[in-house]
Amino acid sequence: AQTVTQSQPEMSVQEAETVTLSCTYDTSESDYYLFWYKQPPSRQMILVIRQEAYKQQNATENRFSVNFQKAAKSFSLKISDSQLGDAAMYFCAYRSDQYSGGGADGLTFGKGTHLIIQP
């Protein structure tokens, strides 16, 4: 079974600064997907960024980027120019790609990191 570990229960950053959230995972599979989801107080899960394990290039989405280290099984999220709206719980998630056609596996989530933005 796969496990996802987020070792930072809470992080705080000044507005406009950069913050990095850490995530490590354990798997014996070679093909998989990794995700960062954001859950604001509304509790709606919002996709932040995704990474295919077969891609060496780190994914980026505007102010959000990841540092994917497959050998180390590490998948950290960097948020640049932090904004007040970034305040939320951030969950790292793993999805196997063992099945052809995709969509066959649910997500395994880490425990989350509560990100606080200081104005």
Added chain:
Amino acid sequence: GAVVSQHPSRVICKSGTSVKIECRSLDFQATTMFWYRQFPKQSLMLMATSNEGSKATYEQGVEKDKFLINHASLTLSTLTVTSAHPEDSSFYICSAPFGRTTDTQYFGPGTRLTVL
């Protein structure tokens, strides 16, 4: 695209009654949907995979007879909590995969269940 809805958003019921939660993919079809449970200040735990036209697949430790799942169409999955008890009180969230390779899941807004 990729909008998932859930109904109801909140429900309060008496112990021993059954509650049905609906999950709909509004602008796409989903042969597979997923149900998660989230306790306060905790992470999401996968409960089961809902498969259109076939039986649901439950995660270890999830009671099949208590959490009945029906995937009646390509846009609708329902979760029925049978004979609910206070310990079933939780936040239930569904998701559906969407995209070229259907590898990314999009989540509904969740349903808060309170059992008195």
